[in-house]
Amino acid sequence: MSKYKSPLPHLLNPGHSACAGCGMIIAARLVLEAAGENTIAANATGCSEVTTTQYPMSAFKIPWIHSLFENPASLASGILAALRHKGEEGKTNMLVLGGDGATFDIGVGHISGAWKRGENFLYVCYDNEAYQNTGYQSSGSTPLDANTTTTPPGKRSSGSTELKKDMIKIALAHNLPYVATANVAYPIDLIAKVKKALTIKGPKYLQIYCPCVPGWGIEPNETLQVARMAQQSGFYPNIEYVNGELVQVQKINKSISVEEFLKPQKRFKHLFKNESGKVEIAKIQKIADENIKNFGLDKK
Amino acid sequence: MQKILEGSRAIAETVNSCRPGVVSAYPITPQTHIVEELAQLKADGDGDFEFVRAESEFAAASIVLGSEATGVRSYTATSSQGLLLMTEVLFNIAGMRLPIVMTDANRAVSAPINIWNDQQDVMTVRDSGWLMLFGETVQEVCDLHILAFKVAEQLSLPVMVNLDGFVLTHVVEPVEIETREEVAKYLPDYAPMEYLDPKNPLTFGAFATPAHYFEIRQELHDDIVASLKPIAKEMKEFKKAFGRDLVMTDFYGNKNAKTVLVAMGSVLGTMKEAIDELNKDMKEEDQIAILKIVAFRPFPDDEVVAQLATAENVIVIDKSLSLGTEGVLTTEVKRAVFGKIKANVKNVIMGLGGRDITKDMIKKIVTKKDSLKAVEFVGK
Numbered sequence: 001m002s003k004y005k006s007p008l009p010h011l012l013n014p015g016h017s018a019c020a021g022c023g024m025i026i027a028a029r030l031v032l033e034a035a036g037e038n039t040i041a042a043n044a045t046g047c048s049e050v051t052t053t054q055y056p057m058s059a060f061k062i063p064w065i066h067s068l069f070e071n072p073a074s075l076a077s078g079i080l081a082a083l084r085h086k087g088e089e090g091k092t093n094m095l096v097l098g099g100d101g102a103t104f105d106i107g108v109g110h111i112s113g114a115w116k117r118g119e120n121f122l123y124v125c126y127d128n129e130a131y132q133n134t135g136y137q138s139s140g141s142t143p144l145d146a147n148t149t150t151t152p153p154g155k156r157s158s159g160s161t162e163l164k165k166d167m168i169k170i171a172l173a174h175n176l177p178y179v180a181t182a183n184v185a186y187p188i189d190l191i192a193k194v195k196k197a198l199t200i201k202g203p204k205y206l207q208i209y210c211p212c213v214p215g216w217g218i219e220p221n222e223t224l225q226v227a228r229m230a231q232q233s234g235f236y237p238n239i240e241y242v243n244g245e246l247v248q249v250q251k252i253n254k255s256i257s258v259e260e261f262l263k264p265q266k267r268f269k270h271l272f273k274n275e276s277g278k279v280e281i282a283k284i285q286k287i288a289d290e291n292i293k294n295f296g297l298d299k300k
Numbered sequence: 301m302q303k304i305l306e307g308s309r310a311i312a313e314t315v316n317s318c319r320p321g322v323v324s325a326y327p328i329t330p331q332t333h334i335v336e337e338l339a340q341l342k343a344d345g346d347g348d349f350e351f352v353r354a355e356s357e358f359a360a361a362s363i364v365l366g367s368e369a370t371g372v373r374s375y376t377a378t379s380s381q382g383l384l385l386m387t388e389v390l391f392n393i394a395g396m397r398l399p400i401v402m403t404d405a406n407r408a409v410s411a412p413i414n415i416w417n418d419q420q421d422v423m424t425v426r427d428s429g430w431l432m433l434f435g436e437t438v439q440e441v442c443d444l445h446i447l448a449f450k451v452a453e454q455l456s457l458p459v460m461v462n463l464d465g466f467v468l469t470h471v472v473e474p475v476e477i478e479t480r481e482e483v484a485k486y487l488p489d490y491a492p493m494e495y496l497d498p499k500n501p502l503t504f505g506a507f508a509t510p511a512h513y514f515e516i517r518q519e520l521h522d523d524i525v526a527s528l529k530p531i532a533k534e535m536k537e538f539k540k541a542f543g544r545d546l547v548m549t550d551f552y553g554n555k556n557a558k559t560v561l562v563a564m565g566s567v568l569g570t571m572k573e574a575i576d577e578l579n580k581d582m583k584e585e586d587q588i589a590i591l592k593i594v595a596f597r598p599f600p601d602d603e604v605v606a607q608l609a610t611a612e613n614v615i616v617i618d619k620s621l622s623l624g625t626e627g628v629l630t631t632e633v634k635r636a637v638f639g640k641i642k643a644n645v646k647n648v649i650m651g652l653g654g655r656d657i658t659k660d661m662i663k664k665i666v667t668k669k670d671s672l673k674a675v676e677f678v679g680k
Contacts, residue, residue, distance in 0.1 A: 037501070038498045040496050040498065043505075049505075053503050054506065055512050056512070058503035061501055062501045063496040063497055063501045064501070064504065065366070065503075066504070067366075067505050068362070068388055068392055070358070071358065071359070071362035071365075074362030074365075074366065075362055075369075077324075077366065078367035078369075078370070079367065081350040082350075082366070082368075082370030084350050085321035085349065085367075086371075110355070110362065113354065113355030113359050117352070
C-alpha cells in the first residue's frame, strides 16, 4: 500500500463510495484538508465511515480510527491521554467526526463527558438531519415536519412532530471555547472555522449542514444550492461563538422564504399538497424568522 | 515485597507495577477500591499513568480502546452492570485485536439488583473474544495480572482477569507485591507494530463485507485456541521470574478419586477445606478431589480431559446460570469432555447473588452425589 501514490493531494481520497452530490463527503474533505496531515481522526459509525473504509481499502491519508456508533468522543479522550503519556500533547490535531445521529442522539453522553473533561479536540458533526445511512429514519436533529421513514406523513401526520434538538445550546452549556455552525455551500467559511477552531485549546464543536441527496430527495447537482437556501431563508443560521460569545454571523445577502428552501426537497413535498401543509410551512417560517431575529441575520 | 493489603489495593499496586500508560474507569461496587487506589497511587506521585475519569463504563472501555490503539498500555476495571454496559465495546476491542487488560470484580446481574458476588457478569460476555482468567486468591489474581499484560501484548488479544467481588476485592491478606523493576524484567515495554500516528497514517476499524468478515472472525477464534501454548509457556516464565506457580488448571486431592468437583474462583478454598475434612475418614477409592479451572478462555480442553479421565462422578459447581439450561462452566466442561471420559457431568448451582457457600453445603453435595439432579440448586 505504501507504494500507492494518490494523484491528488487530498487527505480523503477518491474511490470512496459516497453518493454523487453527497454533502457529508464534501464537508469531510474540506475538514481534513483544513486540519492538515498532522491530524488523528476518530469516526463514528455511519455514512462517513461506511463510504470511506471498506476493508481492505481506505480513503484516508491520516491516521483514522472507527470503533462504534456512539463512542468516538471517548476514543479521542483515550487517544489524547495516550499522546499525553508519550509527551506528544498538543503536537497533533485531534478530530472527532460523526453524523447527527451519532452526535445529537446515541453519542451525546460520550460527547458531554468528554466536553466536561475539557478534552482538546474538535468535534465535527455532519448534520443531514436524519439517520440517512440506515434509510432516512428521524434523529434528534430532524426538523419539524420532515418526512423520514419513521416520521412518515399520512392522513393523521404531517411528518416529524418534534423540533430539532439544539445541539449548539447544549455545546454552549458545556462552556466550550469554540462553537460554530458551517455549511457546505460556504467552503471558505467552513475551512476558516476548522483552522480557527484548531488554534484554540479545549473542546470545540462545529456543526456542518450537509444535504443528503437520497434522504432529502434532491438531485445530486442541487446539494450546494439547497444548503445555500437553508442559510438564505434563516432555516440554518451560520454562526460562531468564541468563549460563549456570538462573534460572527453570516448575514443573509439574498433573502428567500422558507417555502423556497423546502420546495425542491421530497422530504417536505407533503406540505405542498393541502391547506394544512400551509399551516405547517408557516410554523417553519416562524422558526426561521426567530433565527433571523435572534442572531441578527438580516442585512439591514 | 510481602505486604498485608486489601485485595483491591494489592491489584492496584500490581497493575501500577505493570506500567500502564492510561487507566480509565467508572466506579461500580465491588470494583471501586481498585480504581480508587489507582487514583491514589497517581495522586501520591507513585503512578506514571494518565487517569481518565469516564462518565460511564461504555466510555471507560472506549477510552482505553482509543489509548491502546495509540500504542500505550491501557487498563480498566469494572463489575456486573458495568461489564454488561461495556459489552458492545468488549466485542469491538477483541475484534480490533487490542491487548487491553481489565479486571472484573465478579458480581451478580440485575434484576433484582444485587451487589454481591457470583460469576454471571463475565459468563454473559464469554463470547466477546477476550481471554478470561479466574483467580482463587488475591496472590493468584495479582500474578494473573502480570501474566495478562505479557500474554495480551504478545498475542494481540485482550485479557480479563476475574476475581470474586467482595470475597477477594475486600479481603485483607498477606500478598507478595512485585515492584516495577521486578515486573520490568518479565514484562518489557509495550512495543506495538501498528498504532495511530500521523507519521504512518493507518486506518483502524474498517468495515468488512461478507467477502472478508468470515475469515477475520475465524482467525480470531483460531488465535484464541492457539493461545493455550504461549500462555503455558508464559506461566513457566512467570515461575522463573517470580518463583510462584501459575496454572491453567490444578488438580487437588487424590489422583485416583472417583468423584471430582470442578470450580473456578474463591469458592475453591472452601471446597478444599470441606473435602480435606471428608477425605480424612474415607477409604482412598471413596475420596473426593477438586479440579480448579483458571483459564476459561482459552479453555484447556486436553488438560481437563486428562484430569477427569478416571473420574466416575464429575460435579461442576457454577456461580452462573444460562437461564433455562444449566451453569455456564458445566456446559463448557461437558463440551470439552464429550465422548472422552466415562463420568456423568452433573451441575450444582451455588452462591448466586452472594449466597454464602459453606463447607457443609459442599459436604452435602458430595454425600448426595448419586441422587443429584442434572442441575441442582444448593443454597442452604
